[in-house]
């Protein structure tokens with residue numbers, strides 16, 4: 001990874017004592033690290049220690065007279081490729097949420113266009129307070145990334161969630177966020193989430209897909225510099241930073257959206273769990289319980305939905321197309337048949353019978369299959385790490401194709 005500029009914003013929590021270790025981890029990876037601190041943070045860790053480790057002055061004052069002719073918070077905000085807030089106090093999360101800017105750290109956080117990674121650390125009751133939860137939700141919706149906190153013994157004497165993520169974990173998350181701009185110039189069309197096939201005005205048939213795998217792919221592709229179009233089915237997830245999102249509900253709507261955006265895309269990743277069938281008839285009004293009772297039940301006739309992946313492959317041209325196969329048995333042979341039938345460039349197969357992989361969870365264990373018979377098994381990892389592997393393979397296929 002090429003060296004990048006990281007602004008480390010330190011706020012006033014006891015976990016600030018771990019920040020020198022984080023500075024060293026980021027420095028070891030070759031990054032150029034600069035620190036900004038709140039007034040409270042200086043009570044927990046010495047600016048001198050951070051200045052010595054970074055070799056750069058530590059910024060604390062919004063009205064610093066030494067920065068002649070420059071507005072320091074704007075300069076810092078523009079300078080950074082990534083801003084990490086560690087530890088992130090309950091206070092700073094609330095201030096970020098409300099757009100306050102009355103000290104150097106909060107002004108930088110409001111002014112920067114760089115991605116922001118927060119590493120919250122606080123007492124378990126502060127962490128679980130509805131105000132903190134609501135602030136985090138708002139920040140996530142704005143694309144602010146979070147790492148941790150973990151659970152365990154807290155400095156305040158309580159046990160529970162609120163421990164700042166370990167410095168190595170924060171540094172690893174920063175690497176993922178920074179990425180290298182290897183997909184610059186590409187437009188990646190990603191589908192994610194389940195579909196909802198209407199039965200009547202209020203009821204539908206859906207599946208348990210959370211959309212997490214597709215959203216992780218969209219986020220990773222955006223971090224790698226691609227323009228990303230995310231066609232999202234049924235999901236509760238927030239849009240990742242820098243991603244263009246189009247919401248759909250049924251398989252037919254997803255087909256229309258995907259084929260409508262296909263012209264723009266150079267890479268298509270179909271991670272959505274699209275229903276194979278839909279009710280043949282959608283009742284306009286709600287089916288009355290009484291009518292079901294008098295008929296002692298109803299029969300729903302299902303018809304086949306269009307195969308969007310096959311349609312995309314049929315029109316693929318120079319595009320790279322990645323399909324997903326969610327299988328509950330004979331995962332690799334089933335995925336092999338699927339790649340042969342559909343004609344995509346890469347098939348990602350997951351075993352949905354596992355409780356730690358596939359639908360709903362944050363981790364996945366997958367096989368990557370190519371049309372020439374190659375099978376690569378990826379161990380159980382976070383969906384973001386799996387997304388990084390999938391995109392590494394996509395980049396490799398792209399460079400092989402370009403010769």
Ligand SMILES: Cc1cc2nc3c(=O)[nH]c(=O)nc-3n(C[C@H](O)[C@H](O)[C@H](O)COP(=O)(O)O)c2cc1C
Pocket residue numbers: 010011012013014015038039040041088089090091092121122123126
């Ligand atoms: C000893 C001590 C430890 C503290 N630890 C935390 C903490 O871990 N997390 C937190 O959110 N606030 C903590 N606080 C409270 C913050 O320091 C306080 O909310 C402060 O206003 C935060 O300012 P800042 O966000 O501008 O840095 C602590 C306060 C004290 C006195």
